[in-house]
Amino acid sequence: VYSYNILIRGFCSWGDISRSLKLFDSMQSSGCSPNYVTYNTLIDSFCKNGCVDDALKLLNQMRSRGVPPNLVTFNATVNGLCREKRVEEARKVVDEIISSGIVPDKITYNTLVNGYCKVGNLHEALILLEEMAQKGVAPNVVTYTSIIDGMCKAGNLRKALDFVSRMRERDVKLNEITYTTLIGGFSKRGFLDDAKLIMNEMVESGILPSVVSYNALINGYCGLERLDEALEIITEMEGKGLVPDVVTYSTLLGAYCRMGDLEMAFQLNEEMAKKNVFPDDVTYSSLVKGLCDVGRLSDALDLFSKMLSLGLCPDQLIYTALIDGYCKEGNTNKAFSLHDEMVKKGILPDVVTYSVLINGLQKVARTKEAKKLLFRLHFQDNIPDKVVYDSLIECCSKTKFRNVVSLLKGLCMKDLIDEADNVFSSMLEKNVKPD
RNA sequence: GCGACCUCAAUGGGAAAC
DSSP: OHHHHHHHHHHHHTTOHHHHHHHHHHHHHTTOOOOHHHHHHHHHHHHHTTOHHHHHHHHHHHHHTTOOOOHHHHHHHHHHHHHTTOHHHHHHHHHHHHHTTOOOOHHHHHHHHHHHHHTTOHHHHHHHHHHHHHTTOOOOHHHHHHHHHHHHHTTOHHHHHHHHHHHHHTTOOOOHHHHHHHHHHHHHTTOHHHHHHHHHHHHHTTOOOOHHHHHHHHHHHHHTTOHHHHHHHHHHHHHTTOOOOHHHHHHHHHHHHHTTOHHHHHHHHHHHHHTTOOOOHHHHHHHHHHHHHTTOHHHHHHHHHHHHHTTOOOOHHHHHHHHHHHHHTTOHHHHHHHHHHHHHTTOOOOHHHHHHHHHHHHHTTOHHHHHHHHHHHHHOSSSOGGGSHHHHHHTOOHHHHHHHHHHHHHHHHTTOHHHHHHHHHHHHHTTOOOO
16 A cells, blocks of 8 residues: 555656556555545645546545545645635535534644635635634644735735734744745735845845745846846846746746747747756747737747647647637637637636637627627536536636626627626526626 | 654736726
């Protein structure tokens, strides 16, 4: 069992769940029954690959086979649900384990707190923090870092700092991740000086900034289009013995693309390869979008096939960028053939993809087809489940909700009131309160 | 007794809206 567990773990961390599952089968057929660690490992990797529902199935399987799930099992599951923004379900799981007599630990609470922070529900996160205190579970660095990150992402930097003070009061030491979170939070909002001050503080307290810390800072410079300074930071980090990674280069390269300086972008692309840092799907996505934005669609397609030939996996984002490029050129046929291509490859178009397509059709005044597409989005079950409105509406975090609203607006503008009405009433059925 | 396989936080890419 022990060795199987380690092997399974190995394949999982390589992202190869199917091989893990094969091993899982073969261990059973060779008379070795999986224990709770085996299940936990598999459940966790399902969760981390966005397949919580499969994880839940495994959880049931382990119950029915008499392998009792433990707290680790539940924690992994709760985290999986949170990652998919299904925080309320996560909370239900926690409530259930409590009523079954299991006492949640710090990790359980941290996971939930982080889940709430990630969906922007800081209020609930803070309530949970209180609850932890009441139950005698002391918050640790992880708890505070999650909250600080939530505050930063919500743009509430002051509150973020309040929590830093609170950590100091309670003698909880900030670590590299906490500092990096702060650096990222401040620099993303353009407060580069503060970000640098924080980095200095970090060094003074004896923690060396990592590549990730520098990347966060560089991203701030890129946001303000101060790319020369960003380049200087790279030199600075190299001087400290840090090796810039894909993220470092992609951050800058993406910024050059956004500014329309494709020459520099491609130059960086070559430079990174020279240093044995290989462009990944994100890097390619930035470049492809950059090409699309300046109307070089066939170059974009060429680059895309190059990426495929390198064995990199395309995802919704890069397809959507391409599709948007073609829509904006008015070439909806090509856009749709790309859409079909991605579906064929099992890459599920999401709300953004559809919103791009619908906008494209409307622009070309093919409202009829926009209408059809919307219906498809709405009713058809043989296109990927995730795409139908149900999921859109069901887990209506604010951003997703807005997408529905914009679709509604579009429909109203095009005199498709009936369809808009349909969507609207289906929202009501799903118990979503329209605002 | 101690240890031991599994669970929590940070950085880059897509439309529109604001």
